Amino acid sequence: MLVCAVLAFTAVPAQAGTSEARQAAVPAVPAVPAVPAVHTRAGAVRGTAGEGYRTFDGIPYAAPPVGSLRWTPPHPALPWRGVRDATRPADPCPQPAGEIPGGSTTEDCLYLNVTTPDAARPDRPRPVIVWVHGGGFTTGAGSSYDAHRLATRGNVVVVTLNYRLGALGFLAHRGLPGSGTFGLADQQAALRWVRANIGAFGGDRHNVTLAGESAGGFSVCAQLASPTATGLFDRAIIESGPCTGRADRPFAPSALSLKAADATGTKLAKAVGCGGARHVVACLRRVSAARLLAAQDTSQQPAYATGLLPRDPNTALARGAVHHVPVLIGSNHDEGNGWAAAIIQAGTRITPANWPRTVAGFLPDPAQAPLVARTYPVTETNGGPVLGAVIGDSNYTCPTLRTGTFLAAQAPVWRYEFADEHAPPLTPAPTPFPLGAPHAGELTYLFDLGGRPRAMTPAQHRLANTMINYWSAFARTGNPNTPATPHTPIWPAGYVQSLAPDHTGPTNTTAAAHHCTLWNALP
Template sequence: HNGLPGSGTFGLAVQQAALRWVRAEIGAFGGDAHNVTLAGESAGGYSVCAQLASPAAAGLFDRAIIGSGPCTGRPDRSFAPSSVPLSTARATGADFAAKAGCGSARNVMACLRRLDVSRLLAAQDTDQQPAHTTPLLPSDPAAAIAGGRFHTVPVLIGNNHDEGNGWAAGIIQAGNPVTPDTWPDIVAAFFPGPGQAKAIVHEYPVHRTDGGPVFGAVIGDANFACPTARTESHLAAHVHVWGYEFADEHAPPLIPGTPPFPLGAPHASELPYLFDLGGRPRDLTPAQHRLADIMIDYWTRFARTADPNGPSSPPWHRQTVLSLAPDRIVPTRTARSRHHCTFWSALG
């Protein structure tokens, strides 16, 4: 509701309430209220970006981990930005209320609260992002971080080698084959800016059999790999930053079924290496288990000491991106060129 002081940022407010609880109560559980790490992946990564830029989050966390949720992505991209202007959020909210049948109600909020959850879910067909130009988020996190206006805490940040492959596979399986003939129109649907599609098709040509992986590379490079590199550069001008790229080309699939092409290390594929997901077994090879153990050591050591390095793990230098693959954990300086980041920067 437009009149509510937290309108557009209630999700961020809930996260901050949880962080305030941790600060106030974690000591009773043996924890350290001044040693708190805020971590998120995908939409959670965007939330971490927003909290880094939210003045109200000052002092609520001491380190940040951002996985596959870059803070400085394309504002016009098809994938969820880290925030939207308040006017956009209000228009989205009005559209949602209308679809739910409450658009003309005298009290829209009361009408929505009376609806069954199933009807609310049926009406909600868009991603939800926090709104900037609001009390909790005065400016766009992308602009704030690019301008050095964020909480100065150490950051561990990265992306996966093949972020876009899952989306490309799903779009292909939905009946949209990527061939040399269809490729220009598919690109134009995702990148409608003047001249963008032609430049992308030239930079990423599709041949007879490689349409799916090329489509995946475009999605991943434009929306994840290069924005992550840009975010890392902005952060590193002010705080200690450790960058990674998860690169297990045989990562276990997260969803059942046979994809139309090998997915490599797509979006979210690093999560089973770090966490138990919903009690599902971690179906990893011995080499993948070794990688998972080292990744867990890095992440927890960073949370404990603000530095992921330790005596039992390969060294992780701040000036390079650490490539994470089974039995091959090595620094790399080629990630930006491999993902065509100079091209995407020039494209705008």
């Protein structure tokens, strides 16, 4: 079962009660004379101005997937008359409470947000970064990621988006077209919108980088392996979402088979009273989103052996059956510490005596436990961080290195490891041990999560600027290096760029430090 990392920040509040009527009846636009309207192919939008940037929130890229459109591939958004209010984000897609306070049950959610530096018509079109949010394919929203620092310092256009989540995004059922991949199809629809419309916002439709973290990173992997994504993006950034995840890795599988997804769909249908219906999908379409959320598995992944995703991304990568685009890929030094802290807080006590038995529960094969326990020795005081290292090394760091090796056989690859041992926490809640650079810890260096900047030291601010320089340079040219940043070598040099405050530079010790020889040898 996938244990998803729920980011502990609050999304920008959205307006409740949205429906299909939103597309036909455009609300009045507040008087904002400083922000001229931008004309998309479906109609004009007017956003808001910030210091050196403009944002356009809640732009529809597909029709609301409601009623008979629930569990269908995304349909085109309806055009509108007049100027559409793009000053507030749309509702997040249906999800349980977590990152989104109170959760959401609004299925009219296929909207995106555009952040662009001030000048609408720059001398030359700007690179575009399309950001896919994480959240275990069950939570999250594009509006949670305030991208103004990335846009202004990087001089790039940033698009964040919502996509269908949970059972509404990844239900599989025999005979249902698009089974198991509706959320991925939404992402492709958003990319098609970008190709068609981003020029109106000063973006370069011929220079689009697809980027994401965690489930967003796994999504990028899926799109790299998807034949229906051909031509939709030109570069890729994968943060903490290795393409070599497996279904038997509890914290980071990237996809599951259609057969397994069908079984999950059958279980859901029975749970909501549709298992014995003559037309199961028609019955499911009458079930409320709230009831589906209550009945769905906590583990959700896209399905392969489908039209959109013919192969498991892991298999596609090994065979070279992926889009050959430059890739920037990395993970965080202490990926597993957040999960380990939650496990400790839930009452698990780790001692030298029970460590082999405890670690067996986190491995696909319990017979591996003695070897892993010897490689990661536990004392009376370090159980939490050691468990975090096992989770992070096996599910993220080593699979990320392995992913980089496969990708480098096809196209240029640059690798990083975010290593700020005092990264600003995503939540003020106390933890049983310092988390270091945990899963999602790098996000605050690129975005103001939930619209709120985190407190940083001057050295951390410099690191944030360096990272934005790398990310935006990569989006611009396919190479993260600039004259103003420490040089990062391309993959064949065998190095990883370590990102830490005032200590950014290449290292070739990452694999050894995370015991990747062990993890690569285990079946």
